[in-house]
Amino acid sequence: LDIDDPATDPFAVAQEAAAQLARATGVARHDVALVLGSGWGGAADLLGETVAEVPAHEITGFSAPAVAGHGATIRSIRLADREEGDGEPRHALVLGSRTHYYENKGVRRVAHGVRTAAAAGARTVVLTNGCGGLVPEWAPGTPVLISDHINLTAASPLEGATFVDLTDLYSSRLRDLARTVDDSLAEGVYVQFRGPHYETPAEVRMAGVLGGHLVGMSTSLEAIAARQAGLEILGLSLVTNAAAGISPDPLSHEEVIEAGRAAGPRISALLAAIVGK
Numbered sequence: 001l002d003i004d005d006p007a008t009d010p011f012a013v014a015q016e017a018a019a020q021l022a023r024a025t026g027v028a029r030h031d032v033a034l035v036l037g038s039g040w041g042g043a044a045d046l047l048g049e050t051v052a053e054v055p056a057h058e059i060t061g062f063s064a065p066a067v068a069g070h071g072a073t074i075r076s077i078r079l080a081d082r083e084e085g086d087g088e089p090r091h092a093l094v095l096g097s098r099t100h101y102y103e104n105k106g107v108r109r110v111a112h113g114v115r116t117a118a119a120a121g122a123r124t125v126v127l128t129n130g131c132g133g134l135v136p137e138w139a140p141g142t143p144v145l146i147s148d149h150i151n152l153t154a155a156s157p158l159e160g161a162t163f164v165d166l167t168d169l170y171s172s173r174l175r176d177l178a179r180t181v182d183d184s185l186a187e188g189v190y191v192q193f194r195g196p197h198y199e200t201p202a203e204v205r206m207a208g209v210l211g212g213h214l215v216g217m218s219t220s221l222e223a224i225a226a227r228q229a230g231l232e233i234l235g236l237s238l239v240t241n242a243a244a245g246i247s248p249d250p251l252s253h254e255e256v257i258e259a260g261r262a263a264g265p266r267i268s269a270l271l272a273a274i275v276g277k
């Protein structure tokens with residue numbers, strides 16, 4: 001099935017990908033899916049035992065990694081949240097390879113991971129990302145619950161007359177659950193810009209005027225597709241840098257990577273605790 005052929009049904013591609021993953025991992029159903037963005041990579045190991053790891057590009061509809069070697073796999077993890085004998089263990093599908101809209105591979109490839117997760121049986125998806133913060137108190141390394149998004153890409157993953165409601169898109173139930181793990185968690189509105197360039201200071205000020213607290217280049221299109229697929233969504237951002245103009249220093253990619261790496265253990269433990277709930 002060719003995901004890039006308009007005549008192909010993207011949900012048929014997701015079904016095929018899910019069937020391939022079931023065969024490749026030996027796990028018939030995955031209960032929760034995670035998309036791990038910048039800085040969140042370490043969470044997978046804390047979730048439980050890796051049952052299988054599959055190169056993403058071997059599964060239909062997934063692209064070879066944009067950054068060679070960077071998160072180019074799909075992992076099946078048996079969650080450590082059940083005592084032995086308490087019925088079936090739950091499995092998490094960890095999508096290490098995310099296609100960003102700025103890669104110009106089309107919205108179908110951006111949405112394919114969450115559609116595949118739904119086809120694999122998941123009821124919940126955790127979308128994580130690295131982003132810029134508009135709140136000066138949110139130092140690099142601060143995790144923030146996404147309460148809602150503003151989609152500035154002018155795009156949608158939905159095709160045709162699919163009028164999907166986006167009320168409570170970032171489940172307040174799951175945000176409350178997250179706060180039982182860490183009641184100090186901040187919340188914010190995530191603004192997706194198309195990228196790949198960072199925002200100008202004027203665009204960051206605009207995002208603030210519009211009611212945004214976080215600026216990024218992912219997540220909102222995936223969340224819309226996840227809602228259409230019937231998934232409950234938890235969104236978590238890692239502030240890896242102050243958005244342009246919020247602090248006098250220019251953005252440096254090295255700082256972004258370093259902040260993500262330094263925050264890794266804490267946010268990975270947080271994510272594992274939330275998923276284990």
Ligand SMILES: Nc1nc2[nH]c(I)nc2c(=O)[nH]1
Nearest residue numbers: 130131132215216217240243
């Ligand atoms: N748009 C946007 N995306 C980002 N990703 C990361 I990591 N930091 C940023 C940022 O400051 N702006």
